[in-house]
Amino acid sequence: MPHSSQVAVLASFRLPVDQLPRARQLIPAVLAATRAEDGCTAYDMGEDVCVPGLFRVSELWASEAALRAHLAAPHMAEWGKARAEMGMTDRQLRVLSVSGELTL
Numbered sequence: 001m002p003h004s005s006q007v008a009v010l011a012s013f014r015l016p017v018d019q020l021p022r023a024r025q026l027i028p029a030v031l032a033a034t035r036a037e038d039g040c041t042a043y044d045m046g047e048d049v050c051v052p053g054l055f056r057v058s059e060l061w062a063s064e065a066a067l068r069a070h071l072a073a074p075h076m077a078e079w080g081k082a083r084a085e086m087g088m089t090d091r092q093l094r095v096l097s098v099s100g101e102l103t104l
Helices: 017-035 064-071 074-086
Strands: 006-014 040-047 054-061 089-098
Touching: 006 064, 017 040, 017 074, 054 064
Parallel strands: none
Antiparallel strands: 006 054, 006 089, 040 054
8 A cells, every 4th residue: 555645735816806805704614614624734825915816725634535535525615616706717726745844
């Protein structure tokens, strides 16, 4: 059986400025639901302070299986639908396998 390494996700997306109040209302529930998922080590989302409407997401999952389960979770389908309704653009997603940790 292959060694299961952690998986990191670096993502970003943009929302129109007029949709920011709605996004800011929805994001806390997305964070809470995701952080409660099995295998979620870290899940953070923040709005860029210099670029209104640009959101950056960082995630750390115990395994690829945990990430795949997260992507299939009902709250993520709802969040995806809400982002589409708000006019999300420029979604970028990088998934990285983490084989170790460095102390600097």
